[in-house]
Amino acid sequence: MAPDSELLEAAAVLHDVGYAPDLATSGFHPLDGARFLQMVDAPKRLVDLIAHHSYALLEARMRGLEHDLAAFDDEGPSVVRDALWYCDITTTPDGDATTGPQRIAEIKERYGPDSLVTQFITEASPELLAAVNRTENRLRAAIASA
Secondary structure, eight states: OTTTTHHHHHHHHHGGGGGGGOOOSSSSSHHHHHHHHHHOOOOOHHHHHHHHHTEEEEEHHHTTHHHHTTSSOOOOOHHHHHHHHHHHHOOTSSSSSSOOOHHHHHHHHHHTOOOOOHHHHHHHHHHHHHHHHHHHHHHHHHHHHH
């Protein structure tokens, strides 16, 4: 088993836990999910990955929640962080596989042109797609070396 594979799996499963109505205190799901996981004594790195998944820092700035999110560490463009962003941006809300550009288009359509989420995803797209590309390159290299 690869290092951090269990951490990545847990983060991929839990990254949207903050959408749960009983947990949605700030209305910003990465922050609400991280606060919940911190409260139940989840491992710090898992909590931090949830807090910062899919370029949450940018949306936190747009929502005036950057200071709140700063309570959690962002490990930067690591292999695990990139892979978590990849999992989020290449999966539909129903759990089906999609491409990064298709997922971004779906989010824009679902939220509409005047939404803060649409503004966020438009601005975040280069960073999100870069994480997808880095992860796909790593996957190709791993397959080629196997």
